[in-house]
Amino acid sequence: DGGITQSPKYLFRKEGQNVTLSCEQNLNHDAMYWYRQDPGQGLRLIYYSQIVNDFQKGDIAEGYSVSREKKESFPLTVTSAQKNPTAFYLCASSPGTGRGNIQYFGAGTRLSVL
Amino acid sequence: GESVGLHLPTLSVQEGDNSIINCAYSNSASDYFIWYKQESGKGPQFIIDIRSNMDKRQGQRVTVLLNKTVKHLSLQIAATQPGDSAVYFCAENGYGGSQGNLIFGKGTKLSVKP
Numbered sequence: 001d002g003g004i005t006q007s008p009k010y011l012f013r014k015e016g017q018n019v020t021l022s023c024e025q026n027l028n029h030d031a032m033y034w035y036r037q038d039p040g041q042g043l044r045l046i047y048y049s050q051i052v053n054d055f056q057k058g059d060i061a062e063g064y065s066v067s068r069e070k071k072e073s074f075p076l077t078v079t080s081a082q083k084n085p086t087a088f089y090l091c092a093s094s095p096g097t098g099r100g101n102i103q104y105f106g107a108g109t110r111l112s113v114l
Numbered sequence: 115g116e117s118v119g120l121h122l123p124t125l126s127v128q129e130g131d132n133s134i135i136n137c138a139y140s141n142s143a144s145d146y147f148i149w150y151k152q153e154s155g156k157g158p159q160f161i162i163d164i165r166s167n168m169d170k171r172q173g174q175r176v177t178v179l180l181n182k183t184v185k186h187l188s189l190q191i192a193a194t195q196p197g198d199s200a201v202y203f204c205a206e207n208g209y210g211g212s213q214g215n216l217i218f219g220k221g222t223k224l225s226v227k228p
Binding site: 033041043058100103108 | 122145146148150155156157158159160163165203207215216218219220221
């Protein structure tokens with residue numbers, strides 16, 4: 001089953017704890033993205049990566065970190081500096097960057113604070 | 115259409131009727147648009163896209179119309195089915211911001227009555 005796999009589906013974070021959300025794709029896509037979705041809201045871009053070993057901040061990068069050591073993997077760490085981490089996190093990938101590249105999404109990870 | 119705030123605009127239609135979901139986009143230089151469907155607790159799913167050199171594009175049971183003069187996009191769903199119940203997002207890929215990134219609207223919730 002090809003596509004984008006996010007894990008875990010549900011995640012709980014304790015105060016002061018860093019947590020890492022996994023995103024793996026087997027589509028051979030160059031570009032990968034992380035979005036945050038709050039209830040009744042659209043998607044907001046956290047970080048994106050156009051190629052391995054390179055990534056850029058999106059609109060709401062504060063309190064988050066990423067790495068892109070492999071083409072197929074783009075993990076997101078929600079650090080203790082992110083004071084309001086409760087949200088639905090979505091990972092996406094696209095064949096390339098630039099206009100006309102459709103982004104395909106994983107099933108999401110729902111993060112809650114204990 | 116799209117709106118600001120926690121309460122999504124809602125469209126309620128009878129099964130078998132046609133649905134029209136509207137979206138106003140912000141950047142007159144945007145030249146590529148995508149419609150996504152998001153079912154509850156899942157990631158967005160690509161429906162159809164359109165480039166700015168087109169006014170209309172048809173898919174299976176869906177049609178997207180683009181009016182660049184008033185910066186308006188619409189998604190028409192023919193013979194709406196219960197499985198069409200979801201939140202629908204439009205996204206624009208415009209100039210400014212990072213290449214390849216999408217700007218998402220806040221979504222419209224479609225409810226189909228049997």
